[in-house]
Amino acid sequence: MGEKILMKGNEALAEAAILAGCRHFFGYPITPQTELAAYMAKRMPKLGGTFLQAESEVAAINMVLGAASAGVRTMTSSSSPGVSLKSEGVSYLAGSDLPCLIINVQRGGPGLGGIQPSQADYWQATKALGHGDFQIFVFAPSTVQEMVDLVNQAFDLADEYRMPAMILADGMLGQMMEPVEIPEVSELKLKDKPWATNGHKNSREHNIINSLYMQPEDLEQTIRDRFARYDDAKAKHQVFESYLTEDADIVVVAYGASSRISRSAVEQARELGIKAGLFRPITLWPFPNDELYKLAGSAKKFLAVEMSMGQMVDDVRLAVNGRKPVEFFGRTGGVIPTPAEVLEQIKKLAGGDR
Amino acid sequence: MAVVFEKPHALTNVPTHYCPGCTHGIVHRLVAQVLDELGVEGRTVGVAPVGCAVFAYNYFNCDMIQSPHGRAPAVATGVKRALPESVVFTYQGDGDLAAIGTAETVHAAARGENITIIFINNAIYGMTGGQMAPTSLPGQVTQTSPYGRDVKTQGHPIRVCEMLSSLDGVALAQRCSVDTVKNVNATKQAIKKAFQYQIEGKGCTIVEVLSTCPTNWGLEPNEALDWLRENMMPYYPLGVYKDAAEEENNG
Amino acid sequence: MPKLTINESLCKGCELCVKACPKGILELNKAVINAKGYHTLHITDQEKCIGCAMCAIMCPDSVIKVER
Numbered sequence A: 001m002g003e004k005i006l007m008k009g010n011e012a013l014a015e016a017a018i019l020a021g022c023r024h025f026f027g028y029p030i031t032p033q034t035e036l037a038a039y040m041a042k043r044m045p046k047l048g049g050t051f052l053q054a055e056s057e058v059a060a061i062n063m064v065l066g067a068a069s070a071g072v073r074t075m076t077s078s079s080s081p082g083v084s085l086k087s088e089g090v091s092y093l094a095g096s097d098l099p100c101l102i103i104n105v106q107r108g109g110p111g112l113g114g115i116q117p118s119q120a121d122y123w124q125a126t127k128a129l130g131h132g133d134f135q136i137f138v139f140a141p142s143t144v145q146e147m148v149d150l151v152n153q154a155f156d157l158a159d160e161y162r163m164p165a166m167i168l169a170d171g172m173l174g175q176m177m178e179p180v181e182i183p184e185v186s187e188l189k190l191k192d193k194p195w196a197t198n199g200h201k202n203s204r205e206h207n208i209i210n211s212l213y214m215q216p217e218d219l220e221q222t223i224r225d226r227f228a229r230y231d232d233a234k235a236k237h238q239v240f241e242s243y244l245t246e247d248a249d250i251v252v253v254a255y256g257a258s259s260r261i262s263r264s265a266v267e268q269a270r271e272l273g274i275k276a277g278l279f280r281p282i283t284l285w286p287f288p289n290d291e292l293y294k295l296a297g298s299a300k301k302f303l304a305v306e307m308s309m310g311q312m313v314d315d316v317r318l319a320v321n322g323r324k325p326v327e328f329f330g331r332t333g334g335v336i337p338t339p340a341e342v343l344e345q346i347k348k349l350a351g352g353d354r
Numbered sequence B: 001m002a003v004v005f006e007k008p009h010a011l012t013n014v015p016t017h018y019c020p021g022c023t024h025g026i027v028h029r030l031v032a033q034v035l036d037e038l039g040v041e042g043r044t045v046g047v048a049p050v051g052c053a054v055f056a057y058n059y060f061n062c063d064m065i066q067s068p069h070g071r072a073p074a075v076a077t078g079v080k081r082a083l084p085e086s087v088v089f090t091y092q093g094d095g096d097l098a099a100i101g102t103a104e105t106v107h108a109a110a111r112g113e114n115i116t117i118i119f120i121n122n123a124i125y126g127m128t129g130g131q132m133a134p135t136s137l138p139g140q141v142t143q144t145s146p147y148g149r150d151v152k153t154q155g156h157p158i159r160v161c162e163m164l165s166s167l168d169g170v171a172l173a174q175r176c177s178v179d180t181v182k183n184v185n186a187t188k189q190a191i192k193k194a195f196q197y198q199i200e201g202k203g204c205t206i207v208e209v210l211s212t213c214p215t216n217w218g219l220e221p222n223e224a225l226d227w228l229r230e231n232m233m234p235y236y237p238l239g240v241y242k243d244a245a246e247e248e249n250n251g
Numbered sequence C: 001m002p003k004l005t006i007n008e009s010l011c012k013g014c015e016l017c018v019k020a021c022p023k024g025i026l027e028l029n030k031a032v033i034n035a036k037g038y039h040t041l042h043i044t045d046q047e048k049c050i051g052c053a054m055c056a057i058m059c060p061d062s063v064i065k066v067e068r
Helices: A009-019 A034-046 A057-069 A080-085 A087-095 A122-126 A144-161 A171-175 A216-236 A256-271 A289-298 A312-320 A339-351 B024-038 B052-058 B072-082 B094-100 B102-110 B160-164 B181-199 B221-235 B244-250 C016-020 C054-058
Strands: A004-008 A024-027 A050-053 A074-078 A100-106 A137-139 A164-170 A177-181 A240-243 A250-253 A276-281 A283-285 A301-306 A326-330 B003-005 B044-048 B063-066 B087-093 B116-121 B170-177 B204-210 B239-243 C003-006 C026-029 C040-043 C064-067
Touching: A004 A009, A009 A034, A009 A100, A009 A144, A009 A164, A009 A171, A009 A177, A024 A034, A024 A057, A024 B072, A034 A050, A034 A171, A050 A057, A050 B072, A057 A074, A057 A080, A057 A087, A057 A100, A057 B063, A057 B072, A057 B102, A074 A080, A080 A087, A080 A100, A080 A122, A087 A164, A100 A144, A100 A171, A122 A164, A122 A283, A137 A144, A144 A164, A144 A177, A144 A216, A164 A171, A164 A256, A171 A256, A240 A289, A250 A256, A250 A312, A250 A339, A256 A276, A256 A301, A256 A339, A276 A289, A289 A312, A301 A312, A301 A339, A312 A326, A326 A339, B024 B052, B024 B087, B024 B116, B024 B181, B044 B052, B044 B072, B052 B063, B052 B087, B072 B087, B072 B094, B072 B102, B072 B116, B087 B094, B087 B181, B094 B102, B094 B116, B102 B160, B102 B204, B116 B181, B160 B170, B160 B204, B160 B239, B170 B181, B170 B221, B170 B244, B181 B204, B181 C054, B204 B221, B221 C016, B239 B244, C003 C040, C016 C026, C016 C054, C054 C064
Parallel strands: A024 A050, A024 A074, A074 A100, A100 A164, A137 A164, A250 A276, A250 A301, A301 A326, B044 B063, B044 B087, B087 B116, B116 B204, B170 B204
Antiparallel strands: A004 A177, A137 A283, A240 A276, B003 C064, B170 B239, C003 C064, C026 C040
């Protein structure tokens, strides 16, 4: 297509997945993500693909496990409580070295929480989406266009590193409509998957997809091999955006929806003569530690802004490693911070210098 | 001299870990024989449960997937939707299918998912050392029903075939047993019919096999077969509870 | 005369075959123990074997190959 069309975030995510070659979607209704599933329900049958509304998010993630084992591009999408239900499945997917895409359109938590946007699943996504030593790629788009662009990258990296990938969006991004340019996909070159359990057709040994290793040394070895791949990903795929950070005294660190709000606050601060900048992680895993550590050489203070009680702030502190103070401001429960509130925090931090 | 009986090709040469006299081994062989006879090993994907049969992925020569506890029907659904031409089966115990995996079982059946579910009902959790299962009989003593299963506080055993036979998506729901040679042969025919129905796209097929657990029943293997006949069969009558083909011709 | 080939290494001494044999010509050989520590299957009277394979049908471990 190439020209811009107005699309809702949830639907843009779905269309991008289709363009990335995903033909098997397994989901379950949950606000604020459901339009994604509804869109797939309309599109997949027309493409000879699978749209299946499972009996639960638990079943859905396990259907993804099956389809991924069969070697096809497959995905599921949900929102916070549903993602919690998927945690065992994701641990198995990671433990079985299976690529797939999981989309979390976050809502307020814990518990049933609320249906307004939130970023309170950061730790879940980047630290503990399930039991055992494992990681998944986590991408944080901040615009509908970026959602589209990141879906394709997520599928490619998931296949390349044989691990799950997550798009960590939120209710605001999922529900908002923005002009989007859907890239023309010439011809998909999907990665060959000789390990897939798609029937040996009497031409190879049988394949086994498994995460069980009764001998501890065997299990440890598979984990170490996986972590070697994680290190490779950390070295090559730390993605971020820096805005006005070169000469910034105060660097606001924010991703997704809260980075849009912080960008306005940073611009307003500049107008007041405060040298503020925005550092926006796009990959939450691998977290862009290297760039942040460099920034800690020039910036005086950092301000993490999140729609939670503060989760990414820990990673910012780890990255800055004590070189400079890292403060936090956040609203949670579905309350969206305003640029004025963020500006107030920036002014307070800058106040020390006046 | 013609070979009358030998290990089917679809079984690997890996010695099984099952206890002596455990009838899992028989049912594995029957599934493998059916794969051989239908000539489908090359396009079959099997899904192993969590439980004694978790290591089934080492025992079948077709591609195998080890699924989370109770989720095999969902995993199998994913495989079948991704590969409609494949033959997909799950092999599950009673804890896997009728406790934690009840929803996955019921909904795969309700969807008429074209998969074959091999359900081993031995009225106990074997791998974890003999706990009460959803199919443990009233009064049955286990690690977690030490005074005998009290239906007032621990509920009644679930008759899976009868339950699933009410679902339109089910093409075959049949309960068999492997306590005698005759019944073993009948079980093989049922499994073969289930796979054939799957290949013909008739819908979800489930074969429930009454099976023994000598170790956790505390019985000699042959005594366990007797216990099965005297105690399980009255509560779990053998028979066909749903058969799409029968309904077709007298429907 | 039918021929039974017994893979002793796989036998677990469960005796399901012993009970299934209509001719009662199978027993565990108490003088033999395989690597797993089981007494293994032994044919007492080969001539009486009719090659019905009922032993093999009841065997959970594919220990017995039957030819006729």
